[in-house]
Amino acid sequence: MNDGGFFAGLIGGLEEQCHSEHPPAAVLRKYVWRRLPEGRDLRAEVERLLSSRVGGRWTLSQVSLHVATCGACAREVARLRAGLGLTRESAFAGDRPTLLSRKMRRRLAYSIPVAVTLALILVLFFLPHPVATSYCRFGALAM
Amino acid sequence: MSVSQAESRVIINKTAAMAGLIAPYQAEVVRLAYAEHIVRCTEQDPERMEELLSLDGDLEKAHKWMALAYAKREGDPKKICGLVVYLLSNYGAAEEDREKRRWLVRQIERGRVRLDDLTYELLKGTRLEWEHIFKLVRKEFNPTREKERVKRWYEKLTEHE
Numbered sequence: 001m002n003d004g005g006f007f008a009g010l011i012g013g014l015e016e017q018c019h020s021e022h023p024p025a026a027v028l029r030k031y032v033w034r035r036l037p038e039g040r041d042l043r044a045e046v047e048r049l050l051s052s053r054v055g056g057r058w059t060l061s062q063v064s065l066h067v068a069t070c071g072a073c074a075r076e077v078a079r080l081r082a083g084l085g086l087t088r089e090s091a092f093a094g095d096r097p098t099l100l101s102r103k104m105r106r107r108l109a110y111s112i113p114v115a116v117t118l119a120l121i122l123v124l125f126f127l128p129h130p131v132a133t134s135y136c137r138f139g140a141l142a143m
Numbered sequence: 144m145s146v147s148q149a150e151s152r153v154i155i156n157k158t159a160a161m162a163g164l165i166a167p168y169q170a171e172v173v174r175l176a177y178a179e180h181i182v183r184c185t186e187q188d189p190e191r192m193e194e195l196l197s198l199d200g201d202l203e204k205a206h207k208w209m210a211l212a213y214a215k216r217e218g219d220p221k222k223i224c225g226l227v228v229y230l231l232s233n234y235g236a237a238e239e240d241r242e243k244r245r246w247l248v249r250q251i252e253r254g255r256v257r258l259d260d261l262t263y264e265l266l267k268g269t270r271l272e273w274e275h276i277f278k279l280v281r282k283e284f285n286p287t288r289e290k291e292r293v294k295r296w297y298e299k300l301t302e303h304e
């Protein structure tokens with residue numbers, strides 16, 4: 001960019017840092033899937049990030065700037081982007097699974113075994129029971 | 144905040160930076176966070192950002208980021224978003240990340256990435272070219288003209304110094 005250095009020196013870039021706190025795996029997953037909230041107040045966002053008192057809710061910029069300076073989290077993000085049974089291509093709009101479809105899948109995972117069990121009970125209840133009948137007959141004969 | 148208050152704040156920040164209380168790293172984090180917000184159109188008013196953007200006393204960088212935000216308000220915001228994406232992508236890291244670049248370029252070419260998906264972490268080291276930026280913002284523009292607009296805002300901000 002030929003601008004006499006006006007823009008070239010604008011970004012210093014960030015060196016890798018030794019962080020005492022890291023975003024949990026679930027937060028990194030949300031970051032890759034672009035489901036983290038935006039911070040509304042940059043001052044509060046940055047203060048929490050710089051004081052290592054992030055805790056609770058992580059914002060998109062907090063995770064981005066953490067990952068940009070943390071080798072361990074950067075490797076985890078790269079792994080998440082490539083893995084999770086998804087291609088890196090599907091990390092953005094278009095292929096994003098919605099929260100609803102995840103819930104639906106979780107519900108289905110529980111409800112299918114329950115439905116199968118209920119169906120089996122019903123089938124067994126309505127089927128003629130040959131053993132019990134023969135026992136009664138045998139009992140009647142014995143008497 | 145009055146001019147004298149703002150000036151004294153900057154002097155305090157500069158002194159704290161020199162004393163090692165505020166590392167340049169921390170100030171850079173703030174400026175990069177603001178840059179990300181400009182790209183995703185979630186940035187706060189530049190009027191209120193001077194103090195926060197100059198935590199290390201570097202008013203020049205603070206005013207340049209503010210100039211980008213002012214220029215964005217004045218003209219077509221997408222063009223300034225594109226310019227900031229170019230800056231983060233090309234100047235955000237000393238080394239090129241070829242794997243990430245390949246992936247991001249593929250996303251852009253397929254129209255599967257939007258401006259509000261972008262972060263500093265995702266852009267750094269990707270060395271995007273202007274043709275990629277134009278696809279991303281879905282329009283072609285003259286980068287030199289946009290840069291000139293930003294420079295004019297910077298001059299306005301610094302003319303009383």
Ligand SMILES: [Zn+2]
Nearest residue numbers: 019022070073
């Ligand atoms: Zn980390």
